[in-house]
Amino acid sequence: MNADDLDITDFTDLSKFVKKGEAPPFPLVGIVGQQVMKKTLLLVASNPSIGNIILMGEAGTGKSTSARGLRDILPEVETVTGCFYNCDPRDKKALCAECRSSVAELVSFTKKLPLLEIPVGASQTRIFGGFDSQQRLKPGYVGQANRGFLILARANLLSPETLARLLDISESGTHRSVSEHGDFSHPAKFNIIATMNPEDGELDTEILERFSMAVKVQSIKDIEERIEIVRRVEAYRQDPVDFAARNRREMEAFSQRVKRSRDLVARVDVPKKVEVTMDKVLKEVGQDSDRVRAALVQAAQANAAFGDRVWVTVEDVAEVAELVLGHRGR
Numbered sequence: 001m002n003a004d005d006l007d008i009t010d011f012t013d014l015s016k017f018v019k020k021g022e023a024p025p026f027p028l029v030g031i032v033g034q035q036v037m038k039k040t041l042l043l044v045a046s047n048p049s050i051g052n053i054i055l056m057g058e059a060g061t062g063k064s065t066s067a068r069g070l071r072d073i074l075p076e077v078e079t080v081t082g083c084f085y086n087c088d089p090r091d092k093k094a095l096c097a098e099c100r101s102s103v104a105e106l107v108s109f110t111k112k113l114p115l116l117e118i119p120v121g122a123s124q125t126r127i128f129g130g131f132d133s134q135q136r137l138k139p140g141y142v143g144q145a146n147r148g149f150l151i152l153a154r155a156n157l158l159s160p161e162t163l164a165r166l167l168d169i170s171e172s173g174t175h176r177s178v179s180e181h182g183d184f185s186h187p188a189k190f191n192i193i194a195t196m197n198p199e200d201g202e203l204d205t206e207i208l209e210r211f212s213m214a215v216k217v218q219s220i221k222d223i224e225e226r227i228e229i230v231r232r233v234e235a236y237r238q239d240p241v242d243f244a245a246r247n248r249r250e251m252e253a254f255s256q257r258v259k260r261s262r263d264l265v266a267r268v269d270v271p272k273k274v275e276v277t278m279d280k281v282l283k284e285v286g287q288d289s290d291r292v293r294a295a296l297v298q299a300a301q302a303n304a305a306f307g308d309r310v311w312v313t314v315e316d317v318a319e320v321a322e323l324v325l326g327h328r329g330r
């Protein structure tokens with residue numbers, strides 16, 4: 001086998017191969033290399049307060065596959081039975097109108113946090129919701145993804161208006177729609193995991209800078225690693241259920257770790273000394289806005305919680321700084 005036989009576009013085809021619900025997604029831990037991309041996904045799963053993230057790189061580098069592969073790592077959470085918006089029965093302030101007005105005690109069960117993907121070409125109504133011919137509200141992806149994650153593959157191919165609207169909703173945590181057919185409002189607290197191939201076209205700087213973290217994904221050059229990728233993709237194609245089963249133990253370990261980090265992250269303290277370092281870094285690169293500062297703090301806190309600590313170190317800041325700052329204009 002030589003390097004030319006190993007054109008790793010295989011990942012691109014996996015989504016077609018995995019028809020809805022028929023096979024488990026390619027597990028995140030099965031991705032060869034790409035440590036920064038994998039870690040960033042784990043950080044946002046550990047601390048949704050980070051906000052939205054984007055994975056940038058050429059086709060076939062496993063961006064979308066990694067995003068989808070996060071699904072089986074996401075922890076199970078308490079969810080109101082039958083609620084489209086996955087309401088948390090204990091978070092009374094964030095309940096949807098239906099759960100809030102329920103006269104009966106809310107019944108709940110545990111299920112994995114949602115991870116949904118907006119398919120290319122999805123209608124505005126499917127994405128944002130609307131009313132059917134009987135004037136019944138049909139909420140869209142932005143409602144269904146509440147408390148979870150929404151994958152936007154090739155986000156730079158979406159219309160800038162749609163992308164901006166999705167970012168607005170995600171940042172506010174609520175979706176309010178006013179139209180001639182009627183008004184509605186529901187919780188829509190989700191994190192966007194966007195991917196883009198710069199060869200498809202650039203994103204507006206203004207849009208790009210709204211992402212809290214951006215990963216610049218490089219294709220793998222190492223021949224051994226490329227052979228390993230082909231081997232794993234082939235094994236997955238042969239039998240995705242068996243491939244997922246072989247990775248289950250490791251996936252479960254990460255799932256537990258993410259769950260623990262989510263519980264821990266609210267208690268993570270930023271010592272004065274570290275705050276001073278952050279200030280210095282932000283001033284040096286001329287990115288002293290509240291938005292960027294918040295992203296840096298949340299990312300560093302996530303990194304600390306993921307490392308099982310309740311205090312941020314200078315090393316945490318160093319590890320996430322490029323991801324928070326690297327895509328911003330200087």
Ligand SMILES: [Zn+2]
Pocket residue numbers: 080083084085086087095096097098099100
């Ligand atoms: Zn609800």
